[in-house]
Amino acid sequence: MSQGYTLDNQPDSTRPPGKITNNGTIKLKSGQVKSLNDTMGGRFEFLGKIVSSQQVIPNIYFNQLVLRYISRKYVDSLKLSDGRKIPLTTMDSLIVSDSVPFEVDREEVNAKASVFNNSKVTGIRDVRLNGTVSSQDIEGDGHFSNLNIDNPQGADVIRGGGFKVNTKLELTNGELRNSTDSNFTMADSTWIVRHVGGSLREQPTFEGYVSVKYTGTGSISNTTGEIPLDTTKLLNLRNETTQGITITRNITVNDTLYLKSPIRTEPDTSNKFVLTLTTLRDPIFDGADAEIDGSFRRTVLHFDSLKIIFNNPYTWGLFRDSAASNGLKEMTFRIKPRTFPPILGGDMKVKRTYTISGLDGNNIPVIDGVNLILGYGWRHSLLDTAVDETKTLWPEFDYLILQRWYRGAWTDVETSEIPPKWDTTNQWAYSLAPQVVSLGDYGVGISRGGKLELTATLFLEGPYRFGSMAEDLRIKGLIPLTPPDIYPYNLDQNRQFINLVSVPDSIVDYIVIEFRRNLNDPKPFYRTCLLKIDGNIVDIDGKSPVVLRSGGMDAGDYYLVVKHRNHLSIATEFAVGIYPRALGNYVDFTDPQILLGRANAVKPIGKRTDGSILFAMIAGDVNNDGIIDNNDHVLTWDDRDYEGYLTKDINLSGIVNTRDLNFSWNNRGRATLVP
Structure with a gap:
């Protein structure tokens, strides 16, 4: 009987339950089976040939399963003897051949070994290759609706391959190893779903569009065969991994782009790829960490006062009309x-790089002449220092502004809105610049238009007299109107531009403050200042705090080093934040607790009015070698009785x-602790 039970193993009142032991081959040429063992050994063949008939394949364990001929075959959904349901599972081989229509709708098929298919497997469930001990082979020129590779040892397409996937290829675990000689085809409008741990060695043949989804816990560090080389083939791209993907070739998306975590376009410094989106649809960012790390190109722009979203929800461009674009046809944001921006002073910015470029219809770069409203964002987190990009600029958050690198300097985009806003839920800071007129390199830093000033207190041992310092050099008219070309003044490249009309009242001498980004900074910033008799360090006007912007210095954290022509240098033990502040930046160099070496770096010279000890820089280093020794004593002796602005005049009286001599003798053996 074509529809009856050709093989019935169900017990009844006259027959106890039995067990079929098969060490050979069972061939079922028509009809059905009933109550088979949970596991069938040997080879089991379903060979129905009548078009109008069907054979139900029980979802049990088969050793070898063969499905042949044109009767419809489909997977059942039965419970095992212990009440469980399992997929239809083949332990040795699965063979689907000779035009058999095989439907996999009720339960999926698990193949633990080889698979041969030259027929048509349809249905919503997967044919899953999920062996564990060794790799599996797959061959034949048949069709699969849904094929799933789930073997940590991978699977090999052999003997020329030739099969086609009509709905979905899922790469759950292990590598599907195809090649030019043994390949397969993805039908038009199919999906490839790649999990963390799964991969595809080579590109299959793509009949038309394909969409790709990445998923799983962890990250994927390469994009290989699942991405078509033909830039017109990839329809949708979804990144649903928890830690992101890194692309290893240029990728063009032609419909929708979805991110739940980062997409990185630069595997290393020598490989920088571009992710391109060719539609008006903006990318969808689903999560605080979702963004495009690297270059993102959009080839379809619109000029209608609506945002064009780029690398993250907070980074976008807007053109009010086509004239504002100056002919732009595409734009690329590299975020x-x-x-830090890899440009001079970039390490004093928010720790995020922004580069914007664009081409016109003739592929000629457009740099100037645009009128772009630019949104920009960066990670700003109190809770996670690994995420936070504001770093040392936290105290000056309200002053952060968009800046462009232009002609060798950072210039403010003065229309930038400040203070920035803070999305505390997602830990992003963001703002916008309503009028950006040029493309190029950008960063976020402290506004150069704000006041960056330093006030400080310092005493020199040499000129100290009963609570203050002497101004003998000024009174005698010996202080030069321009600092002379001697150490340490010649460290300051701006020294020659200092030209006083007269030396202000109460001035003791010039000093130099050195600003180092680290204690061994090879290119520090120098600022020549004036020291007053009360210990205040002032600008060259003799009264104002030291203005640092005028020398081109950026805000940030610096180690401060003070140098004088005949005293041992001192330095702060830790970096000091120098930022635009309403109350300025104050440093007390008479406090040994802030100095490198503490009290060993300075010398007690008296008491303050409150009874505390006053410390000063140590006098006597006339040859500026960082140590006071007999050489300094001899040099001072050799110039005795000379008058003028002299290095050997240690007490700054105007005469040696x-x-x-007493200073160089009493302080012999003392040395600077500044590296």
Whole structure:
């Protein structure tokens, strides 16, 4: 009987339950089976040939399963003897051949070994290759609706391959190893779903569009065969991994782009790829960490006062009309999170790089002449220092502004809105610049238009007299109107531009403050200042705090080093934040607790009015070698009785005498602790 039970193993009142032991081959040429063992050994063949008939394949364990001929075959959904349901599982081989229509709708098919298919497997469930001990082979020129590779040892397409996937290829675990000689085809409008741990060695043949989804816990560090080389073939791209993907070739998306975590376009410094989106649809960012790390190109722009979203929801461009674009036909934003701009002074910015470029219809770069409203964002987190990109600029958050690198300097985009806003839920800071007129390199930093000032207190041992310092050099008219070309003044490249009309009242001498980004900074910033008799360090006008912007210095954290022509240099033990502040930046160099070496770096010279000890820079280093020794004593002796603005005049009285000799003798053996 074509529809009856050709093989019935169900017990009844006259027959106890039995067990079929098969070490050979069972061939079912028509009809059905009933109550088979949970596991069938040997080879089991379903061979129905009548078009109008069907054979139900029980979802049990088969050793070898063969499905042949044109009767419809489909997977059942039965419970095992212990009440469980399992997929139809083949332990040795699955063979689907000779035009058999095989439907996989009720339960999926698990193949633990080889698969041969030259027929048509349809249905919503997967044919899953999920062996565990060794790799599996797959061959034949048949069709699969849904094929799933789930074997940590992978699977090999052999003997020329030739099969086609009509709905979905899922790469759950292990590599599907195809090649030019043994390949397969993805039908038009299919999906490839790649999990963390799964991969595809080579590109299959793509009949038309394909969409790709990445998913799983962890990250994917390469994009290989699942991405078509033909830039017109990839329809949708979804990144649903928890830690992101890194692309290893240029990728063009022609419909929708969805991100739940980062897409990185630069595997390393020598490989920088571009992710391109060719539609008006903006990318969808689903999560605080979802963004495009690297270059993102959009080839379809619109000029209608609506945002064009780029690398993250907070980074966008807007053109009010086509004239504002100056002919732009495409734009690329290169955004590098957690990366300082690789330009001079970039390490004093928010730790994020912004580069914007564009081409016109003739592929000629457009740089100037645009009128772009630009939104920009960066990660700003109190809770996660690994995420936070504001870093040392936290105290000056309200002053952060968009800046462009132009002609060798950072210039403010003065229309930038400040203070920035803070999305505390997603830990992003963001703002916008309503009038950006040029493309290029950008960063976010402290506004150069704000006041960046330093006030400080310092005493020199040499000129100290009963609570203050002497101004003998000024009174005698010996202080030069321009600092002379001697150490340490010649460290300051701006020294020659200092030209006083007269030396202000109460001035003791010039000093130099050195600003180092680290204690061994090879290119520090120098600022020549004036020291007053009360210990205040002032600008060259003799009264104002030291203005640092005028020398081109950026805000940030610096180690401060003070140098004088005949005293041992001192430095702060830790970096000091120098930022635009309403109350300025104050440093007390008479407090040994802030100095490198503490009290060993300075010398007690008296008491303050409150009874505390006053410390000063140590006098006597006339040859500026960082140590006071017999050489300094001899040099001072050799110039005794000379008058003028002299390095050997240690007490700054205007004449070299025995009082100066006393300093070099009493402080012999003392050395600077500044590296």
